[in-house]
Amino acid sequence: MELPFLIYNEITSTNAYGLELAKKSASSGTAILALKQTKGRGQFSRTWDSPVGGMYLSVIFRSSTAERIRKKIPHIPSTLAVGSVIRDFLIELTSQKDFVIKSPNDILFDNRKICGILCEAVTCGFETQGVIGIGLNVNNAYEGGANLREIMGKEMDVVKIARMLRARLNEEILGISQNAS
DSSP states (O other): OOOOEEEESOBSOHHHHHHHHHHTTOOTTOEEEESOBSSOBOGGGOBOOOOBTBEEEEEEEEEEHHHHHHHTOOSSOOHHHHHHHHHHHHHHHHOOOOEEEETTTEEEETTEEEEEEEEEEEEETTEEEEEEEEEEOSSOOOTTOOOHHHHHTSOOOHHHHHHHHHHHHHHHTSOOOOOOO
16 A cells, blocks of 8 residues: 655645644655745744755554554654664765764754654544654755765755655554555
């Protein structure tokens, strides 16, 4: 079964839209990618600047208590666990080892922010539904931050990176195995 991968040129917030879809029974592992967000947000409802060139990805998760116990997955994916998967993904993608997690929800490259993570969830009875939100600097630049274009020395394909990262998150965090395609 191919899981939905929704791509938008512009959206208010991938996490807000992902939470709406999760409440409407969207499948765990469904992804929402925006090339630009107009109301992106970070931890503590801080504004997350989301210009074109960045990757703004939210992956829906939902599970019942019984399913979580059977698959040994946590009630709500921890930001630190998600950060660990993303850090390892970036190390493999770039062949650079200078990526570190700055607790609780950032990833730095050479002491400069390259990624922010926001996990949000709502529990309804015996089911948890929510989103893993990721803002990754791919081809965009901001003062004091890092981006993949600078690290790799070339423009990067935002959609391809998002698909590969979604596949990794699905497998390692949500327990869903699927090709990155």
